[in-house]
Amino acid sequence: MLLVVSCQSDNDSFDNKLYIKSNTKVGEILFTGGDPDQEKVLQAEMAMPAEQDIKITYGVDNSLVDTYNEAYYETAELLPAGNYEWIETESIIYAGTVLSTESRILFKEFSQLDRDKVYVLPVTISDTNIAVLKSARTYYYVVRGASLINVVADIDENYLSVKWTNPSVCNNLTQVTMEALIRVRNFDKMISTIMGIEGSFLIRIGDANFPSNQIQIATNFGNFPSSDVNKGLPVNEWVHVALTFDASSRTAIIYVNGKKQSEDFLYISTVNLGNNNFFIGRSYDDNRWLAGEISECRIWNIIRSQEEIANNPYSVDPDSEGLVAYWKFDEGAGSTVKDHSGNGNNALANNTLKWTPVKLPAPGQ
Numbered sequence: 147m148l149l150v151v152s153c154q155s156d157n158d159s160f161d162n163k164l165y166i167k168s169n170t171k172v173g174e175i176l177f178t179g180g181d182p183d184q185e186k187v188l189q190a191e192m193a194m195p196a197e198q199d200i201k202i203t204y205g206v207d208n209s210l211v212d213t214y215n216e217a218y219y220e221t222a223e224l225l226p227a228g229n230y231e232w233i234e235t236e237s238i239i240y241a242g243t244v245l246s247t248e249s250r251i252l253f254k255e256f257s258q259l260d261r262d263k264v265y266v267l268p269v270t271i272s273d274t275n276i277a278v279l280k281s282a283r284t285y286y287y288v289v290r291g292a293s294l295i296n297v298v299a300d301i302d303e304n305y306l307s308v309k310w311t312n313p314s315v316c317n318n319l320t321q322v323t324m325e326a327l328i329r330v331r332n333f334d335k336m337i338s339t340i341m342g343i344e345g346s347f348l349i350r351i352g353d354a355n356f357p358s359n360q361i362q363i364a365t366n367f368g369n370f371p372s373s374d375v376n377k378g379l380p381v382n383e384w385v386h387v388a389l390t391f392d393a394s395s396r397t398a399i400i401y402v403n404g405k406k407q408s409e410d411f412l413y414i415s416t417v418n419l420g421n422n423n424f425f426i427g428r429s430y431d432d433n434r435w436l437a438g439e440i441s442e443c444r445i446w447n448i449i450r451s452q453e454e455i456a457n458n459p460y461s462v463d464p465d466s467e468g469l470v471a472y473w474k475f476d477e478g479a480g481s482t483v484k485d486h487s488g489n490g491n492n493a494l495a496n497n498t499l500k501w502t503p504v505k506l507p508a509p510g511q
Contacts, residue, residue: 325443326443
């Protein structure tokens with residue numbers, strides 16, 4: 147590749163030269179729109195301790211955009227000047243050390259960028275008082291629109307319980323909407339669980355004498371809908387499922403991929419979800435897990451319209467009116483899933499979570 151220069155040549159040997167500290171030549175910055183500013187740090191280093199203080203200045207080399215595109219078969223554009231700001235362009239390696247102080251650059255105003263384009267910012271060592279390793283003089287920041295969902299959790303043989311710090315927001319609900327995005331590998335068990343409370347208000351899949359791939363709402367006042375082999379969910383496909391319930395009309399509706407699937411009456415006065423019997427991926431016992439992946443679990447204290455449900459399967463604004471619990475499952479590591487509603491009701495996995503990289507929305511994912 148053009149970015150890689152042979153280190154065997156006389157003018158790029160590994161004598162005690164300066165180079166940008168990084169395992170790669172490229173760093174990717176993903177954005178979805180109104181993201182917060184992102185600060186990035188650059189450091190340079192040397193193989194052996196400096197004999198004197200080494201001063202380093204970084205700059206942007208616009209001419210290297212073509213070099214990047216040729217090397218990586220891209221059609222990237224230079225990142226506009228309004229979308230980055232140098233906080234510190236200079237750094238220093240002090241005599242007797244090998245690593246420089248930090249230079250910092252702020253990437254900002256993502257909402258001004260076109261999510262369908264790729265931008266690149268070639269940052270290079272523009273001035274220093276020592277020889278520079280040519281093949282490691284430049285670092286390319288690549289800025290591109292992210293998929294709305296980039297990682298999900300696999301909860302096969304696992305489940306999550308909520309550590310309620312503010313349970314009241316999910317109790318005494320006279321209107322409720324519950325949503326989840328799921329991809330199930332199989333429906334080999336009689337019952338698979340999405341979320342809710344066993345014997346009270348639960349979204350699950352399957353039941354005795356009921357298709358193992360059909361959504362069922364199980365409550366203490368009966369279950370719905372009735373068995374229907376034509377309402378089964380597919381395997382290995384992302385499916386958005388939603389439930390709305392309005393206590394004033396007793397009306398409950400199930401939506402699958404934004405389309406109304408079932409409607410019936412439930413004689414319930416209020417819905418209470420804010421207690422320690424609420425689980426994601428568990429109901430009666432530990433064996434009713436969801437054999438697949440999950441994302442975008444939400445609870446609302448309002449009735450979401452069919453249009454709202456259909457238009458927002460992959461993301462909603464955490465500050466949306468009526469959103470009282472929002473587990474995005476976008477951490478990518480660890481076993482704690484944050485409640486993005488701001489109510490602090492995080493979910494904790496029973497076992498170590500497995501994380502799956504994805505790009506949603508995208509056909510066939």
